[in-house]
Amino acid sequence: MAVLSFPPHAFGAIWLSLSFYILLAVRNLIYRPSALRSVPGPLLAACTHWYTAYFDLVRDGGFLKHLEWLHEKYGPVVRIGPNEADPDAFDSIYGAHSTFVKDPVLYKAFQQDLSSFGLLDPREARKRREILSPLFSRRATLKLEHVIQQKVDKLINRVLRYEGNSPCNIFMAVRSTTLDIIASYCFAQSFDTMDHPEFRHPILLAILSGISVIWTLKYFPFLYYLSERAPGWLMHRISPVSKGYTELFAFLSRHLDSILADPTKLDVADHETIFHHLLHPSTKQHNIPSRKSLLDESLTLLGAGSETVGNVVTTGVFHVFRNKHISNRLMMELDAAWPDRSHSVGFQSLEKLPYLTAVIKESIRMAGVATPLPRVVGPSDVCISGYTMPAGTVVSLGITFVHENRKIFEEPDCFLPERWLGAISKEMESKYFVPFSRGPRMCLGMNLAWCELYLLFGHLFRKIEMEVHNTGIEDFEYRQHWLPVYRKRQLHTRVRTRQ
Numbered sequence: 001m002a003v004l005s006f007p008p009h010a011f012g013a014i015w016l017s018l019s020f021y022i023l024l025a026v027r028n029l030i031y032r033p034s035a036l037r038s039v040p041g042p043l044l045a046a047c048t049h050w051y052t053a054y055f056d057l058v059r060d061g062g063f064l065k066h067l068e069w070l071h072e073k074y075g076p077v078v079r080i081g082p083n084e085a086d087p088d089a090f091d092s093i094y095g096a097h098s099t100f101v102k103d104p105v106l107y108k109a110f111q112q113d114l115s116s117f118g119l120l121d122p123r124e125a126r127k128r129r130e131i132l133s134p135l136f137s138r139r140a141t142l143k144l145e146h147v148i149q150q151k152v153d154k155l156i157n158r159v160l161r162y163e164g165n166s167p168c169n170i171f172m173a174v175r176s177t178t179l180d181i182i183a184s185y186c187f188a189q190s191f192d193t194m195d196h197p198e199f200r201h202p203i204l205l206a207i208l209s210g211i212s213v214i215w216t217l218k219y220f221p222f223l224y225y226l227s228e229r230a231p232g233w234l235m236h237r238i239s240p241v242s243k244g245y246t247e248l249f250a251f252l253s254r255h256l257d258s259i260l261a262d263p264t265k266l267d268v269a270d271h272e273t274i275f276h277h278l279l280h281p282s283t284k285q286h287n288i289p290s291r292k293s294l295l296d297e298s299l300t301l302l303g304a305g306s307e308t309v310g311n312v313v314t315t316g317v318f319h320v321f322r323n324k325h326i327s328n329r330l331m332m333e334l335d336a337a338w339p340d341r342s343h344s345v346g347f348q349s350l351e352k353l354p355y356l357t358a359v360i361k362e363s364i365r366m367a368g369v370a371t372p373l374p375r376v377v378g379p380s381d382v383c384i385s386g387y388t389m390p391a392g393t394v395v396s397l398g399i400t401f402v403h404e405n406r407k408i409f410e411e412p413d414c415f416l417p418e419r420w421l422g423a424i425s426k427e428m429e430s431k432y433f434v435p436f437s438r439g440p441r442m443c444l445g446m447n448l449a450w451c452e453l454y455l456l457f458g459h460l461f462r463k464i465e466m467e468v469h470n471t472g473i474e475d476f477e478y479r480q481h482w483l484p485v486y487r488k489r490q491l492h493t494r495v496r497t498r499q
């Protein structure tokens, strides 16, 4: 038997590790913040982080589902780690005046420490936001609307090539589009992801599969260190999709280095880009970011700006086209406002359409979003939901717990755009619609996201009739790897031109 051939020193090592973890767990139970002892939750969670790790890693992103069960069992505040709690109090954690900082244990796993998303120091993060915000303001988005529109038009053409043919993979088509949009918007460059047959561009595949490694890097950060130092051929052997990441990194590095070598290239760029802001002389008061920081920022924006919007659009297309009442009502509204499809209708006209707006909000609510967003309490102890959380405690509340809360949204599992039309909807929105989070670290790309969503939803539904093909609601069940990861069938539709 294999076990008999186990070398004796291996048993010794296993015993040693086990004893270490048991001692650590006991220490956590006895010495960790006594105030947290009163927070209800499983004993094992209070002993060790490997409790959440088990669900994140072994149960394939299953902690979010388990957390729902924990809240049902223990109530609105649950202890989920030796030093970690999940209280039902969104504004206390993420509100405008929050002084809590992002938890390094999670955020360092993204390996983008020097980007707007990864900077942990609130002053550094604020400075970076100040530099980039002008490019992501509503005004800037309106100015660059044509950049988005161009890609949306290309998507419509690409999708309509499937008319009378096999079903189109909308899941990948839309994600290819959002990746091309964010690359164009931020760098005035394109990967031409949409041109790839079946929308399976290696860079897109690498970004998608990269989501699933977040938990691994959170619990085993040294793996990133090893992967960075391993020869490329070995990494490609271990994970063939990493070739896409190598391609992405090489593309961004080449582009950045050419600008650093000759900044006048920015003068002839098609439009303003992130580098016009990050390398602008007035930035000197904040210091020009290092090359690593510029690369981190580029990777952050590509990641943050593509999958998020793509996921919302895929979710919306599925729900609208599987419900005749919703698709009819939406098309009637669009046809009335936009009788001639050959004339383009822009963001500012589309955002005035109430039913389209309701459909977009409901798609955002139903699409899984970034969760959890852990924050470290500080600089002093605070009382949250009736419990004292000592400074240093990690707290988080998943956005899904707000958006899928039965006490807030009736029938939260149903796609009901009408919920955003009633008299009460404005109040609901201001209190409970938080897909972009809130406070000092809320989404930087929110205006861009809204513009993309209106143009994508508006043009897809006005110009294309779709029939969902071989995809069911079960295919929208996801595993939470910080972002949702879909393991089942991708949304396919049969398509027909609408006049």
Ligand code: HEM
Pocket (backbone or CB within 6 Å): 116, 117, 118, 125, 129, 136, 182, 300, 301, 304, 305, 306, 308, 309, 312, 364, 369, 370, 373, 435, 436, 437, 440, 441, 442, 443, 444, 445, 446, 448, 449
């Ligand atoms: C529907 C689309 C989107 C959703 C639901 C969304 C949601 C979020 C959320 C919840 C956060 C907070 C993350 C955290 O605290 O860890 C965030 C941060 C961020 N988002 Fe978005 N996002 C979307 C689109 C975009 C786009 C298009 C961009 C492109 C520029 C973008 C760029 C960022 C950045 C840079 C941050 C980090 C901000 C900071 O930490 O200060 N997002 N987003």
